[in-house]
Amino acid sequence: MDPSTGRQFGGHADRNSPFLGIAPRTLFANEVEAQGFRFFETATEIQLAAALQNHGWTPPLLQLSHQDPAIRHAVIANGIMSRRYQASEISASTEPQANNLSQAALQQYCKAIACFRSQLGSGLDGNLLPLETAPACFVLLIMFEFMQGNASGLIIHLKHANKLATTFGMSRQTQSFINLLALVETVAALWLNLDLSHADASPCLQELNKCPRPSSLPHGQISLYYDLSWINDDVLKWRHAVASGHVHSTTHVADPKSFYDVSQRTIQFKLDTWHERWVARSSNEEDSAPHHYALLRVNYLVTVLVVDAVHQRHLSAQNIQHESTHSREPLKLDYFNEIIESVAEVLEAGHSFSRYYPCAEEGPLEAAGLLPLFSFRHSFIQPLFYVAQHAPQVKLRQRAIKLLMERPWREGAWDSYIMGSIAKNSLGGIAGLHSMT
Structure with missing residues (x-):
């Protein structure tokens, strides 16, 4: 439910999910970016938190997006792509609304990649801030690749994240995103059977119970x-x-x-x-x-x-x-x-x-x-x-x-x-x- 309107997101996003302006407007180049960010903030976050049983990482992620253009564009890309699936639940769609949203999401993803590559280059030259925020950006890029069904792109991001794992900063916030990255990778292993290959096994795998355990269960x-x-x-x-x-x-x-x-x-x-x-x-x-x-x-x-x-x-x-x-x-x-x-x-x-x-x-x-x-x-x-x-x-x-x-x-x-x-x-x-x- 949109906190601003009290309306549900169900059905087609263009009819049931109106978007209002958000501040600060200077963060966004146009209304498409603003709406994508807003959808992530009010909808995509709920979808991710429900699946990953991790409700504490979204506020710092959104805070980082105000400071880091790579994370901001990645947040917007994920928001637009998840909104695209509200318009049409499956990828094999000829609906113009869904296809237009896919194109807009991909444009934001490309902007995120360009910013991220530039930041990683400066990070390897001694600037620690990009390496502090890199795990959060990797998580967003991996989730986007999953939504668009790009298995090879997802694997590339996982391998780069593992390769850079030893260079990441060690702040408490960074560690929480490293843990989340490990959890996302474990789910991706289920999706692509990655963990059957030693070369793709992560060095930072954490204990994980994907399925919650209710206090009591009926039979059957x-x-x-x-x-x-x-x-x-x-x-x-x-x-x-x-x-x-x-x-x-x-x-x-x-x-x-x-x-x-x-x-x-x-x-x-x-x-x-x-x-x-x-x-x-x-x-x-x-x-x-x-x-x-x-x-x-x-x-x-x-x-x-x-x-x-x-x-x-x-x-x-x-x-x-x-x-x-x-x-x-x-x-x-x-x-x-x-x-x-x-x-x-x-x-x-x-x-x-x-x-x-x-x-x-x-x-x-x-x-x-x-x-x-x-x-x-x-x-x-x-x-x-x-x-x-x-x-x-x-x-x-x-x-x-x-x-x-x-x-x-x-x-x-x-x-x-x-x-x-x-x-x-x-x-x-x-x-x-x-x-x-």
Whole structure:
């Protein structure tokens, strides 16, 4: 809700989200910049805070934007881009309002990049202020790249941030943005599977629980949703620790191999227990739509495949021969096939994906009518994206990409068209791609 007007942001931004002037006007070259800043201040901030469970970083960020032109243009770019999605929820849009906003956001992003490069140059020459504010600017640039679906641009910013991590200032405010940068990177690892590559593992990863823990949970689908989310939190930390080649200090384990073995057994036990509960509930539950349990099933299958992939990479890195590797290949292929068939069945049934999901803590966004742009809830899109990137057969990858792009839809942060485009680009060098329609 706009504090100035008392009106909601829901629907199309040009009709329901009027903008009033903000002070100081001298910060902005035109009304487009002023409106973009205002939308970030009154809307985008709410979207980010709801997703990242970090409500303390926005005031200092907005304060820095009054002093730092790179951060100011990056704030404006993010505000305009998030407003663009209020006009049209998916990227595959021909709506003039959405396309005009995309162009305006990109112009502000380019201005932010130009200012930031100039500042970093002066910072490396001995001026410490740009290095104090660099983590905040990196966070904004990464979030913008995520919203426009530019995976390669996002990776470039992450690598530059990690490369400069040792030169950042050590003020309390800077440290809070470094922590936020680590959190954003961890979420991006989920999006792009970055932490499967040692070269992309961050040196500043912090403890993270993406999924909040309610004080009490009902039985059934909601309980299964949260339990699987918590297991995925554990898997994300474990796989990143393995890829980074280090053990987080909170584990108090001197032997990395012991840490790996214990973590894998613990995660596998949790997955087995969860699946037993899912089988029992899905066969007896009568008060829940079938697609809810299909949603949980396909996300469970992705988690199993991720655990297996990390395990195989670990064995390969340790030069350990594993006799059962070949015997597991047919089972893994069945999992990839099941994910595609399950999602295809849901899509063919014409299921309407709701903008808000009760298990994803999106109440504040629903009350304000804001799109959950950064809500990494369980979805059908992410499992399809995983198949499109990792299936052992090209035909399976192509079918997953076609499902993602043929009739675009959105689930929280996941935009099927963007995800399909990223997967299609990564598949570009594989023979047979040109036969896709």
